[in-house]
Amino acid sequence: MTDGPPVKIAIIGSGPAGFYTASALLDSCKTCLIDIVERLPTPYGLIRGGVAPDHQTTKRVAKKFEKTALEAGINYYGNVEVNKDVSLDEMRSLYDAVMLAVGAPADRVLGIPGADKQGVLGAAAFVGWYNGHPDFRELDPDLNVEAVCVVGNGNVALDCARVLSRSPRGMAYTDLPDHVRDAITEAPLTDIYMLGRRGPVNAAFTNVELRELGELTLAEPVVKAEQLPDDPEAALASYEKRERRVRGRNLETLADYAARPPAGKPKRLHLEFFASPVEVLGGERVEGLRCERTEVVDGRATGTGETFDIPCGMVIAAIGYRAEPIAGAPYDEKRGIIPNDDGRVEPGLYAVGWIKRGPTGVISSNRPDGEIVAEQIGADTGGVGDAAKAGRQGLEALLRERGQRWVTFEDWRRLAAMEVAAAGEHAPRRKFTTVEDMLAALDQDAKGDSMNKPKPPRAEDGAYAGDKTPQETWEALADASGAVLVDVRTDAEFAYVGVPDLAGLGKETKFAPWVLFPGGDANPNFMEQLKAAQPDPEKPVLFLCRSGVRSRFAAAAATLAGYTNCYNILEGFEGDKDPDGHRGTVGGWKVAGLPWTQG
Numbered sequence: 322m323t324d325g326p327p328v329k330i331a332i333i334g335s336g337p338a339g340f341y342t343a344s345a346l347l348d349s350c351k352t353c354l355i356d357i358v359e360r361l362p363t364p365y366g367l368i369r370g371g372v373a374p375d376h377q378t379t380k381r382v383a384k385k386f387e388k389t390a391l392e393a394g395i396n397y398y399g400n401v402e403v404n405k406d407v408s409l410d411e412m413r414s415l416y417d418a419v420m421l422a423v424g425a426p427a428d429r430v431l432g433i434p435g436a437d438k439q440g441v442l443g444a445a446a447f448v449g450w451y452n453g454h455p456d457f458r459e460l461d462p463d464l465n466v467e468a469v470c471v472v473g474n475g476n477v478a479l480d481c482a483r484v485l486s487r488s489p490r491g492m493a494y495t496d497l498p499d500h501v502r503d504a505i506t507e508a509p510l511t512d513i514y515m516l517g518r519r520g521p522v523n524a525a526f527t528n529v530e531l532r533e534l535g536e537l538t539l540a541e542p543v544v545k546a547e548q549l550p551d552d553p554e555a556a557l558a559s560y561e562k563r564e565r566r567v568r569g570r571n572l573e574t575l576a577d578y579a580a581r582p583p584a585g586k587p588k589r590l591h592l593e594f595f596a597s598p599v600e601v602l603g604g605e606r607v608e609g610l611r612c613e614r615t616e617v618v619d620g621r622a623t624g625t626g627e628t629f630d631i632p633c634g635m636v637i638a639a640i641g642y643r644a645e646p647i648a649g650a651p652y653d654e655k656r657g658i659i660p661n662d663d664g665r666v667e668p669g670l671y672a673v674g675w676i677k678r679g680p681t682g683v684i685s686s687n688r689p690d691g692e693i694v695a696e697q698i699g700a701d702t703g704g705v706g707d708a709a710k711a712g713r714q715g716l717e718a719l720l721r722e723r724g725q726r727w728v729t730f731e732d733w734r735r736l737a738a739m740e741v742a743a744a745g746e747h748a749p750r751r752k753f754t755t756v757e758d759m760l761a762a763l764d765q766d767a768k769g770d771s772m773n774k775p776k777p778p779r780a781e782d783g784a785y786a787g788d789k790t791p792q793e794t795w796e797a798l799a800d801a802s803g804a805v806l807v808d809v810r811t812d813a814e815f816a817y818v819g820v821p822d823l824a825g826l827g828k829e830t831k832f833a834p835w836v837l838f839p840g841g842d843a844n845p846n847f848m849e850q851l852k853a854a855q856p857d858p859e860k861p862v863l864f865l866c867r868s869g870v871r872s873r874f875a876a877a878a879a880t881l882a883g884y885t886n887c888y889n890i891l892e893g894f895e896g897d898k899d900p901d902g903h904r905g906t907v908g909g910w911k912v913a914g915l916p917w918t919q920g
């Protein structure tokens with residue numbers, strides 16, 4: 322590298338493409354100053370917000386990215402959105418080179434009649450929701466449905482279908498947010514349909530991911546043997562060797578699924594091929610999906626005119642992603658990318674990752690993008706920066722002037738430590754899911770008031786659990802004379818937690834009678850049985866639930882029916898926390914009456 326002012330580079334976006342580029346730049350240019358600008362306080366893009374929460378091994382690459390971020394010469398500016406807090410033109414005026422690494426966050430549109438009905442979601446939204454992405458914290462998809470159709474045959478479709486099928490135990494080992502875990506656990510979902518518009522040979526998913534479907538505790542894959550090719554070799558003949566091998570494995574796995582006798586698991590995951598969605602059925606809400614049977618002609622799905630309907634309450638379109646336009650950069654509307662010449666958009670502006678080449682490939686596919694563009698920047702700048710470019714000092718001055726708070730990498734590491742400390746026993750972390758919570762936690766931490774300290778009880782729920790230990794909570798409740806314990810957990814949760822332990826606990830704490838209401842207030846005999854078990858509406862009724870949400874509904878229903886002394890009891894496994902963050906095996910709080918709010 323030549324002597325002179327350092328080359329100042331801004332990488333916009335801190336996902337894999339951004340970090341691989343930062344790493345390539347560090348290798349090729351020791352004196353470069355690199356600033357990673359990210360709109361969320363949290364880094365790592367799709368690693369945190371896209372890779373499924375039950376694929377923690379894939380997320381480990383973040384450790385590598387962390388090492389890169391800690392290298393001298395790299396600064397991180399989280400919570401700064403280019404296009405909003407600062408414009409692309411301003412960034413270009415401050416830096417010698419600006420790299421767009423913002424991915425493809427929008428969904429490809431399912432352009433069929435009825436696609437605007439409630440209950441039709443794009444995968445970007447659904448994946449963001451189950452990954453605790455702040456943009457989708459309020460998505461609140463109505464999972465009170467028995468069947469879901471997932472359109473698409475890629476790995477994202479598989480992710481959506483698999484996450485919906487996970488058992489409570491499976492979810493305990495993930496960083497799936499509590500509200501998502503509760504929604505999935507409570508859902509009466511029995512059938513998930515994954516629809517490929519072409520055949521099994523053409524599916525875009527990969528074999529490791531397909532095989533995972535066969536290992537789920539609460540769900541079993543269902544494949545129609547007649548949809549598989551009679552002669553796999555002939556069906557694969559047009560593919561080159563590697564593709565033939567990869568797709569051949571998929572066919573073997575699908576044949577294995579087709580041959581399996583029904584296992585009677587509570588959820589079925591149907592892999593339906595030659596099915597192209599043509600209309601979403603229903604009124605305001607989704608009630609079904611009409612599909613046209615297809616055949617594959619010259620590699621393309623061709624309609625046969627025959628249609629069939631799949632009743633379902635939700636449709637997730639996992640049919641690929643698109644980049645979004647950025648003011649100040651060109652945009653190829655048709656391809657949904659920024660037009661570029663192998664990464665170079667125009668002198669001083671570059672693109673890497675999905676915004677460069679579209680939403681394809683795995684995480685490491687981003688590495689060569691970074692290497693190519695690092696070479697281009699070297700060639701375009703000659704390794705010497707423009708002394709007139711203010712770089713990070715200019716960016717910070719602009720942000721200060723606008724009152725825009727930024728999050729440093731050290732701040733992020735503090736947030737990450739809080740997430741790890743707040744996690745359940747087996748979970749890797751318990752994510753912050755709103756930007757406000759992240760910033761507030763940083764403020765509290767700065768005052769020495771860490772998130773991990775017990776939180777005060779919520780006023781609207783009455784002061785029951787507070788800072789009591791689980792044992793104290795139980796003892797206090799056991800003193801409530803004449804209490805009835807109502808157990809609203811599902812069968813799956815019984816199997817998971819182990820009934821004998823709880824039965825023992827019930828005896829110890831003198832609750833009599835112990836009433837089981839699987840399904841809680843959704844059980845048609847709920848109120849009748851409650852009245853029989855606890856005829857005096859002024860005596861205490863204690864509602865026990867695995868996660869707390871269903872017991873709140875049941876307690877609310879009882880409160881409405883005149884029961885004035887209802888308590889919510891959370892029964893979690895060791896290290897679990899109630900919705901207020903109280904750690905322990907059992908927590909409880911009094912339902913203060915209606916209206917009540919869900920935490």
Ligand code: NAP
Pocket residue numbers: 431472473474475476477478480517518519523524525526527530597598622639640641642680681682683
């Ligand atoms: P994808 O692999 O491109 O799959 C998109 C699917 O949607 C294809 O099956 C496609 O069918 C179908 N499709 C497109 N338009 C459709 C329409 N109008 N109607 C019905 N079906 C339609 O995309 P993706 O699943 O979003 O994944 C994006 C990238 O991330 C991929 O490279 C994927 O491998 C990667 N990824 C990897 C993992 C992992 O490794 N575990 C996890 C998630 C994502 P056709 O083939 O007929 O067009």
